[in-house]
Amino acid sequence: MSGKLTYKQSGVDTKEAQAFVSDISTHVKRTQQNRKLHQAFGLFAAAYDLSSYSEPVIVTGCDGVGTKTEILFELDMLETAGKDLVAMNVNDILTTGGDPLLFLDYLGISNLETERPRITRLVAGMCDYLQDCNCILAGGETAEMPGVVPENIVELSGFCIGCAEKKDLIDPTTVTTGDILIGYKSDGFHANGWSLVRRVIEENPDVISESDLRTLLAPTRLYHDVVNDMRSMNIIPKAYAHITGGGLPENLERFLGDYGADLVIPAWDNEGAQKILAYVDEHDRFNTFNMGIGWVAIVKPEDVEQAVKAGPGGTVIGTLRPGHGINVTVK
Amino acid sequence: MSGKLTYKQSGVDTKEAQAFVSDISTHVKRTQQNRKLHQAFGLFAAAYDLSSYSEPVIVTGCDGVGTKTEILFELDMLETAGKDLVAMNVNDILTTGGDPLLFLDYLGISNLETERPRITRLVAGMCDYLQDCNCILAGGETAEMPGVVPENIVELSGFCIGCAEKKDLIDPTTVTTGDILIGYKSDGFHANGWSLVRRVIEENPDVISESDLRTLLAPTRLYHDVVNDMRSMNIIPKAYAHITGGGLPENLERFLGDYGADLVIPAWDNEGAQKILAYVDEHDRFNTFNMGIGWVAIVKPEDVEQAVKAGPGGTVIGTLRPGHGINVTVK
Numbered sequence: 001m002s003g004k005l006t007y008k009q010s011g012v013d014t015k016e017a018q019a020f021v022s023d024i025s026t027h028v029k030r031t032q033q034n035r036k037l038h039q040a041f042g043l044f045a046a047a048y049d050l051s052s053y054s055e056p057v058i059v060t061g062c063d064g065v066g067t068k069t070e071i072l073f074e075l076d077m078l079e080t081a082g083k084d085l086v087a088m089n090v091n092d093i094l095t096t097g098g099d100p101l102l103f104l105d106y107l108g109i110s111n112l113e114t115e116r117p118r119i120t121r122l123v124a125g126m127c128d129y130l131q132d133c134n135c136i137l138a139g140g141e142t143a144e145m146p147g148v149v150p151e152n153i154v155e156l157s158g159f160c161i162g163c164a165e166k167k168d169l170i171d172p173t174t175v176t177t178g179d180i181l182i183g184y185k186s187d188g189f190h191a192n193g194w195s196l197v198r199r200v201i202e203e204n205p206d207v208i209s210e211s212d213l214r215t216l217l218a219p220t221r222l223y224h225d226v227v228n229d230m231r232s233m234n235i236i237p238k239a240y241a242h243i244t245g246g247g248l249p250e251n252l253e254r255f256l257g258d259y260g261a262d263l264v265i266p267a268w269d270n271e272g273a274q275k276i277l278a279y280v281d282e283h284d285r286f287n288t289f290n291m292g293i294g295w296v297a298i299v300k301p302e303d304v305e306q307a308v309k310a311g312p313g314g315t316v317i318g319t320l321r322p323g324h325g326i327n328v329t330v331k
Numbered sequence: 332m333s334g335k336l337t338y339k340q341s342g343v344d345t346k347e348a349q350a351f352v353s354d355i356s357t358h359v360k361r362t363q364q365n366r367k368l369h370q371a372f373g374l375f376a377a378a379y380d381l382s383s384y385s386e387p388v389i390v391t392g393c394d395g396v397g398t399k400t401e402i403l404f405e406l407d408m409l410e411t412a413g414k415d416l417v418a419m420n421v422n423d424i425l426t427t428g429g430d431p432l433l434f435l436d437y438l439g440i441s442n443l444e445t446e447r448p449r450i451t452r453l454v455a456g457m458c459d460y461l462q463d464c465n466c467i468l469a470g471g472e473t474a475e476m477p478g479v480v481p482e483n484i485v486e487l488s489g490f491c492i493g494c495a496e497k498k499d500l501i502d503p504t505t506v507t508t509g510d511i512l513i514g515y516k517s518d519g520f521h522a523n524g525w526s527l528v529r530r531v532i533e534e535n536p537d538v539i540s541e542s543d544l545r546t547l548l549a550p551t552r553l554y555h556d557v558v559n560d561m562r563s564m565n566i567i568p569k570a571y572a573h574i575t576g577g578g579l580p581e582n583l584e585r586f587l588g589d590y591g592a593d594l595v596i597p598a599w600d601n602e603g604a605q606k607i608l609a610y611v612d613e614h615d616r617f618n619t620f621n622m623g624i625g626w627v628a629i630v631k632p633e634d635v636e637q638a639v640k641a642g643p644g645g646t647v648i649g650t651l652r653p654g655h656g657i658n659v660t661v662k
Contacts, residue, residue, distance in 0.1 A: 004612045007619045010530035014577060014618075038388055039500065043585055044426040044573055045392040051497055055382035057369055058389060062435040062472045062490060070479050095375040104393040106437065106488035138391060141488065145398045146526060150481060157437035157472065159393060159490035166382055169370065195477060199341035242375055246345060254374055281335045287345075288338045 011146030016112040020142060023120045027127040031137045035101060046138040048102055048161075055166040061092040064157045066245075068194040072217060073152060075210075078118050081156065082125025083219035084191045088244070089160035090133055091220070091295070094227050095240040097170035098162030102138040103130055108155030112144045119154060125219075126158075133224040135160070172239035172255045172298075179238055179320040180304045181252075181261055185313030186294030188270060190220040192245040193288040200279040208275050216272035223295040226311030230297070233306045239298040243290040249326040250287065252296065260325040263318040267330050268292035286328045293317065342477030347443040351473060354451045358458040362468045366432060377469040379433055379492075386497040392423040395488045397576075399525040403548060404483060406541075409449050412487065413456025414550035415522045419575070420491035421464055422551070422626070425558050426571040428501035429493030433469040434461055439486030443475045450485060456550075457489075464555040466491070503570035503586045503629075510569055510651040511635045512583075512592055516644030517625030519601060521551040523576040524619040531610045539606050547603035554626040557642030561628070564637050570629040574621040580657040581618065583627065591656040594649040598661050599623035617659045624648065 007014065038047040050056045065072075065084045072081045086103060093100045105126060109115045119142070130137055149155055189197060197216075201207060208216070223242070230237060241251050248263060268274065268291055277285050285291065298320065299307045308314040338345065369378040381387045396403075396415045403412045417434060424431045436457060440446045450473065461468055480486055520528060528547075532538060539547070554573070561568060572582050579594060599605065599622055608616050616622065629651065630638045639645040 004610060005527060005530055005534070006612045006615045007524070007527050010527040012526045014581075039502075044423045045390040045429075045493070047388050047390045047427060047500065049386075049388050049497065050381065050384075051386035051388070053381075053387075055380075056384075056387060057378050057380050057382070058433075058492065059376040059378045060433060060435060060492060061376040061470055062437050064437060064439065064472055064474050066474055067476045067479050092375045096378060098376075102389075102391060104391065104490060106393050106395060106490075108395065108486060108488070139393055141393050141395055143395050143397055144526075147529075148398050148401050148484065153479065155439060155480075155486045155488075157439070157486075157488045159391075159435060159437075161389065161391060161492060162376070166380065169378065171370075193338070195343045195475075196336060196338050196341040198478070199336055203336070250345070279336060281337045284337045 012144050013112060016116065017142065020112060020116050023116065024123045027124050028137050030127050031130040031135065034134050035136050037136060037138060050163055053163060053165055056163050057166050057169055059093055059096040059098040059162045061089055062159045063088040063092065065191045066194055067198060068191045069156055071194065071198065075214065077217060078121040079125030080217060080219045082122040083129045085156055085158045086126050086129040087220035087222045088191050089158045090135060091223050091242040093160050093162035094223055095242055096164060097168050098164035100133055100135040100160055100162045102161045103135050104138055104159045105140040106157045108143045108145055108149045110146055110149045110151045129222055133222055170237060170239060175238045175256065175259055175298055175320055177320055177322055178301060179298050180301055180316055181263065181318040182297045182299060182307055182314050183265060183293035183317040184223065184226050184295040184311055186290045186292055187218045187221040188216050189273060189289055190294055196280065196288055197276055200276050204279060207279065208272055212272040221294055226295060229310035230307065235299060235303045235307055237297045237299045241296040243294050243296060247287045247289055247291060248293060248328050252326045258322065258324055259320050260323050261318040261320050263326060263328045264331050265291060265293055265317050265328060266315060343475050344443060347447065348473065351443060351447050354447065355454045358455050359468050361458050362461040362466065365465050366467050368467060368469060381494055384494060384496055387494050388497050388500055390424055390427040390429040390493045390495065392420060393490045394419040394423065396522045397525055398529060399522045400487055402525065402529065406545065408548060409452040410456030411548060411550045413453040414460045416487055416489045417457050417460040418551035418553045419522050420489045421466060422554050422573040424491050424493035425554055426573055427495060428499050429495035431464055431466040431491055431493045433492045434466050435469055435490045436471040437488045439474045439476055439480045441477055441480045441482045460553055464553055501568060501570060506569045506587065506590055506629055506651055508651055508653055509632060510629050511632055511647055512594065512649040513628045513630060513638055513645050514596060514624035514648040515554065515557050515626040515642055517621045517623055518549045518552040519547050520604065520620055521625055527611065527619055528607055531607050535610060539603055543603040552625055557626060560641035561638065566630060566634045566638055568628045568630045572627040574625050574627060578618045578620055578622060579624060579659050583657045589653065589655055590651050591654050592649040592651050594657060594659045595662050596622060596624055596648050596659060597646060
């Protein structure tokens, strides 16, 4: 049928898609060493059996890596982008007291043939983190969209599903005056505020060396270590907060209602971050970045002594008081 | 602090994000008229209580709208993009026998202030379809990514979670020789094969009028009507298939194993589609498009008479035989 168009001629190659599924299969298997899928349904949907729970409540969230991806791709740090995607989603699930069970990723690219090696590395990074927290890579979509997605860009979003027994759900409405806020160290800016970081670097190209920048681009810390240690110690916190865009104020105020706190945090021991912060508005830095604290647990006073030892990097940063609002000062 | 950069100056406006959440709140409420979320956890993750199920199995999938979005945005058909996103995901969940319970969306845009009216319409379209199938808009992420997402483009992906009692899961491994395949009409190309359609239109600008094109862009049909009718009739099909990219052959072969069928389908009663198909390779049209059949149920012979009446547009298209492979001819 000469003169008639094939799907491949329009820029979509279904054989490449099958080859990609094969490329990532060993990585996907790494995420099913303990937990297993129930049935795969010829790939229309993945199934997971919750019948061992007596009163299951599922928890779910969705997130991306934001404009950090652009710098990560420029510096060929694909594995880091995969880890960031997982951590941004899994940490949100961990705030509920639920176990992260299933993760799905969406990758939008311009051309699968040219991008296959890069997105395979991205998925490998995802699976490193998923394996760490015992969460299955249950599915995903790799969409080849010539003309829609710019070349060398990977559109990236992720979704995570967790589950908890109803009685074990963390209930942030139980917080009260006198509860203690414990902050846990971040590993850098994580995956928030990079539009601002990029702008600082654009306007001040010599502010930071490439090696400092690479350190600053470390993947978002996965806080399953803190959560697992709390469980081992039989501590049930009143609330957890994942400190993302909006910083400590916005991420705590969103659930604290009529309570607030005057936080005092340690100076951020991160040379690269400090170089960037010197060019950022003093108010916005606290309302954009995590400022060295990527995770907060709110606990009863009697649990503090143990809880600061959960995971590495815990420190008391404040006490809950009546009155809305989070203020932050540096020690 | 003159001379120091704010987050807004770098292109990200957190106040706009709050305003957008307010814009869509009435639409989101429409999706919670029957089912309700259990707890919202200050928005880190949404929770849904499954404790009324005795042996719950959750089912999940992730999909986008592909390059169809580009034409939809050019023609300002934002609501259709939202409906497509929901249908592409919900239909996959429906293949398992599970109820679609929770939906989450990811929207990546260049500028929230300029895009707010458009993405509000997109979410309204999503909620129309979600309301139809009683599925909650449980969360999502709207990522403002100046410099990464091109202007006027909305990166779009969705994610759906359903649940079934373990005993009610549809099990495609039960198919056997003599089972009957029933096809149900599609509403157009749905959201697959648009890279090829766009290429045909680019090379042959006069092939189709704008009004024919708008008809062809009708949202992906949501097949909850077929599934609900089957339940009312107490018919449990052996399998369902959602016919997306790859057409009837790929979407049936992926779970049929050593069985196959020689399908005879009705000529596609869609003027716009026929005009496009005239320019498409005869082999690729069956392996790219749904060719007028967007959903297939495989049932026992004794269930056929009733099952063809489920939802509108059902017709017998073939009988399962031993031997791998799906061949399709037009009546």
